[in-house]
Structures are given as C-alpha cells and as structure tokens.
Amino acid sequence: xxxxxxxxxxxxxxxxxxxxxxxxxxxxxxxxxxxxxxxxxxxxxxxxxxxxxxxxxxxxxxxxxxxxxxxxxxxxxxxxxxxxxxxxxxxxxxxxxxxxxxxxxxxxxxxxxxxxxxxxxxxxxxxxxxxxxxxxxxxxxxxxxxxxxxxxxxxxxxxxxxxxxxxxxxxxxxxxxxxxxxxxxxxxxxxxxxxxxxxxxxxxxxxxxxxxxxxxxxxxxxxxxxxxxxxxxxxxxxxxxxxxxxxxxxxxxxxxxxxxxxxxxxxxxxxxxxxxxx
Numbered sequence: 190x191x192x193x194x195x196x197x198x199x200x201x202x203x204x205x206x207x208x209x210x211x212x213x214x215x216x217x218x219x220x221x222x223x224x225x226x227x228x229x230x231x232x233x234x235x236x237x238x239x240x241x242x243x244x245x246x247x248x249x250x251x252x253x254x255x256x257x258x259x260x261x262x263x264x265x266x267x268x269x270x271x272x273x274x275x276x277x278x279x280x281x282x283x284x285x286x287x288x289x290x291x292x293x294x295x296x297x298x299x300x301x302x303x304x305x306x307x308x309x310x311x312x313x314x315x316x317x318x319x320x321x322x323x324x325x326x327x328x329x330x331x332x333x334x335x336x337x338x339x340x341x342x343x344x345x346x347x348x349x350x351x352x353x354x355x356x357x358x359x360x361x362x363x364x365x366x367x368x369x370x371x372x373x374x375x376x377x378x379x380x381x382x383x384x385x386x387x388x389x390x391x392x393x394x395x396x397x398x399x400x401x402x403x404x405x406x407x408x409x410x411x412x413x414x415x416x417x418x419x420x421x422x423x424x425x426x427x428x429x430x431x432x433x434x435x436x437x438x439x440x441x442x443x444x445x446x447x448x449x450x451x452x453x454x455x456x457x458x459x460x461x462x463x464x465x466x467x
Contacts, residue, residue, distance in 0.1 A: 219271065220245075223252040224259055231260045231285075250274075253282040253302055261290040261313070267321075269297025278353075279326060280304045286313030286335050294347070296320040303327065307335040311363070316340065319372075321347045329360030334397065338367040339383055343374040346440075351386040358393070359386045366396040366430070368440055370410075371403030376446045378420035384438040392436055399430050404444070416441055 222245045228237035236242045238259070245251050247266045253259060255277040261284060267273050275282040282303045286292065288310035294300050299322040306327075307313050311334040317323060319342035328349075339346045346368070351357035368381070386392055401410045413427030423429060423443035431439045 219248050219250070221250045221252060224254050224256060226254070226256045226259070231256075231258050232262045233259060233265070234262050253277065253284065255281040256283070258283040258285050258308070260285045260287050260309075261292060262287045263289070264291035264293075266293040266295055267298035267300055268295050272299040273302060274299070275302040277303050283308075285309065286315065288312035290314070292316070294318060294321045294323055296342075298322070300324070306331045307333040307364075309333070312336070314338070317347050317349070319346050323347050324350045324352050325357070326351060326353050327358045329362055329364075329393075330358065331360075331362060334363035334365065336365045336367070337361075337396075338369065339381075340369045341371075341373040341381065343372055346381045346383060348382045349384045357386050358391055359384060360393045361396055362394055363397045365398045365400070367400045367402060369403045370401060373403075373444075375442075376444050378423065379442050379444070380420060381440040381442070382437060383440055385436070387434070387436040392432065392438065395432055396430070401428055401440075410442065410444070413443070 220241070222243070223240040224238060225240045226238055228235040230238075232238065234244050236244050239245070245265060248268055248271065250271045251267075251273045253273070253275040259282070280303065284302060284305040285308045286305065287307075289312075291314040293316045296318045297320060298318075301322070301324045303325065304327045305325055306329050308331045313335045315335055316338045318340045349359075351359070366383075368383070384392065399412075404410050410426055410428040413423045413429045415433075416422040416429050416431075418431065418433065420429075420441040420443050423441060425443050425445045427443050429441045431437075431441055
C-alpha cells in the first residue's frame, strides 16, 4: 500500500513538473521580434532584418521601427494575446503586403501601426477576425490591390480604426471586400461598422468588389438600394455598403427572421408538391 501511494505521489509530481515545463516552453516560444532593417533587402523572411536574426513566426509579437518599408512576403498570423505594433508615426513604418503574403489578425490579437498598403504587386490577403483590435493611421495610397476579409462572430466584426490625432487616410483603391457571416446570428435590421476613420480621418474611393458570404439558412443577401444611412429601407435578404459619411464604411443588413426563412422554405415545398400533383 505504501509503495502504491509513493508511486502515485511520484507520478503526480512528475506530471506537475511536466506541466510547468510545458508552460515555460510555450511562454518562451512567444517572442517579441523587432525590425532593425539589417539585410540588403526589405523582406520579412530575411532573418537579418530582425533584432534576433530570425524572422517572426506565428505566436510572436512584432514591433516595427521607422523605416522606408518592410515587405511581408509570407503568411503570418497575429494570434490571440500577440501584437503587431510600431514605434513610428505617419508614414514612418510602411508595411507592404506582397502578392504572396497573407496577414491574419486573429480573435484576441492587436494590430496598431502607422502605415500599411499593397505597393509593388496585387494579391496580398488581409483577414480580420472578430474580437480583435485594429488601428492604423494610413492605409492604401497605391495603385495595387489587396483582398480584405472580415469574419463576423455571432453579433459583430472588428472595426478598423484610426484613433490617433494625426490626419488619417484610408484609400482602398482597387481592393476587394469579403464579409463572412457564417457565425452571424442577428436577424432583422442590423449594421456592422467595418471601418471607422472619424477621428481626423478621411476615406477615398470604394471597394472594387463586395462579396457577402456564409449567410446561414438564408440562401444569399442581394445588393439593395441606398437606404440613406440605416437598414430600415432594405427589404428582407438585402445588404448595402454605406460610404456616405466620408469616414466610415458600414455594412447594413436585413437578414430574414428564422420564422420568415422557415415560411419561405415551406412555401417553396408546397409549390413543388402542387406542381408534382398537377
């Protein structure tokens, strides 16, 4: 009996040590990596451009510093609890999305930098999950495009802000917009603020294309007419992207109530049965 209890205590001790060691390992892996522009090129993938000689990986936090440009040339995620920040202001830390790059701001992540844009090529992806924090002074100002995707949770999206007192600019040029509503559970009239540059900011141009996906039980949302600032004039199953304020981009929705969707489904079934009998 004593031997058994001793064995159990030893096992418990080893498990505790293992858990602590695993926690320490995980914590050690989450590094803070600072841009020092030490390589002959400006690529993120070049280790010499970072203070520790190693390019950032998922799980790291990144600090940008004043530099002509840094080129994101691979897929990188700002994970929950991690961040992408800067010591620069204005145009001092230009982050360039390359055509082979993919930047994801995950739920719980923070991105607060001065300047980002697609510059030398089109096709970079920026995915913004709900429940994150996103702030830039300047976006765009180029002749190339990126693919911007907002992923909603049950009731909201992450709003892209300009909270600085500097004059912000948001220029989406030829960018494409996708809003994924797979998890969105709000029925009836609602609105989702995608961009808010109201604090000393200005928006120019509109998205080159707008796609709304993942609308659950409802087949699809179709583009409605200008609802003059809210969703009250939209018919069921319609959406509208409102740029009218000059500083905000808002997705206005009129998602049918679940009961309405069910009735529409029953009506379609009844019509099919009637045709079959005739």
